Amino acid sequence: MKAxxxxxxxxxxxxxxxxxxxxxxxxxxxxxxxxxxALRLMGAIPAGPAEMAxxxxxxxxxxxxxxxxxxxxxxxxxxxxxxxxxxLVVEMxxxxxxxxxxxxxxxxxxxxxxxxxxxxGGEPKAIDGSLAFMAGGSEQAFKRxxxxxxxxxxxxxxxxxxxxGCVAKLANQIIVxxxxxAVSEALTFSVKAGADPGKVFKAIRQxxxxxxxxxxxxxxxxxxxxxxxxxxxINRKDISNVMKTAHTVDMPLxxxxxxxxxxxxxxxxxxxxxxxxxxxxxxEGLAGVLVRSEGGD
Numbered sequence: 001m002k003a004x005x006x007x008x009x010x011x012x013x014x015x016x017x018x019x020x021x022x023x024x025x026x027x028x029x030x031x032x033x034x035x036x037x038a039l040r041l042m043g044a045i046p047a048g049p050a051e052m053a054x055x056x057x058x059x060x061x062x063x064x065x066x067x068x069x070x071x072x073x074x075x076x077x078x079x080x081x082x083x084x085x086x087x088l089v090v091e092m093x094x095x096x097x098x099x100x101x102x103x104x105x106x107x108x109x110x111x112x113x114x115x116x117x118x119x120x121g122g123e124p125k126a127i128d129g130s131l132a133f134m135a136g137g138s139e140q141a142f143k144r145x146x147x148x149x150x151x152x153x154x155x156x157x158x159x160x161x162x163x164x165g166c167v168a169k170l171a172n173q174i175i176v177x178x179x180x181x182a183v184s185e186a187l188t189f190s191v192k193a194g195a196d197p198g199k200v201f202k203a204i205r206q207x208x209x210x211x212x213x214x215x216x217x218x219x220x221x222x223x224x225x226x227x228x229x230x231x232x233x234i235n236r237k238d239i240s241n242v243m244k245t246a247h248t249v250d251m252p253l254x255x256x257x258x259x260x261x262x263x264x265x266x267x268x269x270x271x272x273x274x275x276x277x278x279x280x281x282x283x284e285g286l287a288g289v290l291v292r293s294e295g296g297d
Contacts (some may be wrong), residue, residue: 001025001026001147002024002027002055002056002057002058002154003019003025003027003053003056003057003058003059003060003148004027004028004029004052004056004058004059004060005019005024005027005029005059005060005061005062006026006028006029006030006040006049006059006060006063006079007027007030007060007061007063007064007070007093008028008029008030008031008032008035008036008039008062008064008295009030009032009035009062009064010123010126010228010229010230010231010296011062011119011122011123011126012030012062013035013039014093014123014126014127015060015062015126015131015152016028016039016044016131017039017042018126018151018152019148019151019152020039020042020043020044020131021151022150022151024148024151024221025045026039026043026045027042027044027045027046027047027051027052027055027056028040028045028047029047029048029049029052029260030045035194039140046079046099046133049072049073049075049077049078049079049184050077050078050079050081050082050102051082052079052171053078053079053080053081053082053083053084053087054059054082054083054084056087057088058087058088058089058090058144058148058229059079059083059087059088059089059090059147059198059290060089060090060091060092060148061073061079061089061090061091061092061093062092062093063093064093064234064237065093065095065261066093066096066099066100066241067238068242069091069093069095069100069103070075070099070100070102070103073089073091073103073106073107074103074106080106080107080110083107083112084112085110085111085112086111086112087112087113087115088112088113088114088115088144089103089107089112089113089114089115090105090114090115090117090140090145090148091114091115091116091117092117092119092133092175093118094166094169094170094234094237094238094241095116095166095241096120096166096170096241096245097116097136097164097166097170097245098163099164099166099169100116100136100162100163100166101162101163102160104116104137105162106170106186111194112261113137113138113140113144113166114137114141114162115135115136115137115141115165116135116136116137116162116163116164116165116166117133117134117135117137117145117149117156117165117181118133118134118165118166118169119132119133119134119153119169120132120134120169120172120176121153121154121167122216122229122230123228123229123230124216124229125153126152127279129151129152129153129185129274130153130154131152131153131155131280132154132155132156132157133149133152133153133155133156133157133165134156134159134164134169134172135156135157135159135164135165135173136158136159136161136162136163136164136165136166136167136168137158137162137165138161138162139162142156142158145233148220149254153189156214159166160188165273168180168247169224169238170238170241170242170245172201173235173238173239173242174236174239174242174253174256175274176213176235176276177235177238177239177259177263177279178255178256178259178295179211179213179214179217180213180217180276180277180279181262181279183213183214183217183221183280184199184221184233184277184279184280184282184291185283186204186209186216186281187200187201187221187222187280187291188250188280188283188284188286188287188289189287191287191289191290191291192287192289195247196293197221197291197293198222198293198294199293201214201218201219201293202220204233205218207228215287217276217277220275220277221277221280221291222292222293222294223292224290224291225275226271226275226277226278226281227274227275228273228274228275229275230275230276231272231273231274231275231276232263232266232271232272232274232275232276232278232279233261233267233272233273235250235276236263236264236266236267236272239256239259239263240260242256243256243257249269250275263279264278265282266278266279266281266282269281269285270296
């Protein structure tokens with residue numbers, strides 16, 4: 001299958017590498033020439049969105065936000081300008097359900113299958129090819145995308161019609177980011193109350209508090225390591241999309257609203273390019289302590 005992927009950032013670049021490893025003839029595009037060159041050296045073919053659309057059976061996007069997604073897909077020189085009837089577009093970015101439904105309607109009107117299929121797992125799972133895909137669209141489009149999902153992940157679920165994948169992703173982001181905030185609050189509380197946070201982590205990770213979020217993010221907090229696998233800027237954008245969607249459907253989200261304020265405070269403090277485990281820095285600032293330990297090994 002000839003495929004193309006637009007967006008070669010923290011997630012898109014390793015996803016593209018896995019498609020190449022699985023034998024796809026792959027076209028790539030990004031605004032960063034170095035990212036494109038790295039994939040070219042692995043065997044990918046550089047191409048703009050329109051050129052890619054004219055060549056590929058499937059076009060995938062992994063982009064920062066809905067404005068960029070719509071420009072790349074629907075713009076004058078975007079994918080829609082040269083895409084062929086019968087092609088498949090798989091939009092894997094985290095955007096709002098409304099934004100993806102607009103794109104879906106435009107492509108489906110010209111005979112192109114469209115899926116919204118955002119992912120969960122962060123950079124580590126993008127690298128090892130074990131991402132989880134949550135898809136919205138037709139059964140036909142979902143079946144056609146299976147070889148792509150299998151090359152990049154271990155799980156793909158068709159949640160429902162157009163936009164349902166984005167809803168699932170936003171729900172995922174509520175749980176993940178509130179989970180990180182809860183771990184941050186708990187570990188900072190441990191330090192302030194006189195316990196070693198590493199040993200607290202070791203004690204609780206075998207009980208009911210155990211989670212992937214705890215196991216992945218607590219060690220980063222304990223080491224003060226905020227090298228991004230999931231940037232705070234992207235996660236703040238996702239939580240903003242959660243709140244926009246919630247307001248559209250008249251759903252109050254009191255915990256998520258508070259998280260949005262925490263993330264805005266971290267933005268003001270200049271932490272947006274760090275990993276979202278850096279949420280702990282908000283709590284450290286409140287308590288006047290640092291969450292550090294070697295006792296969680």
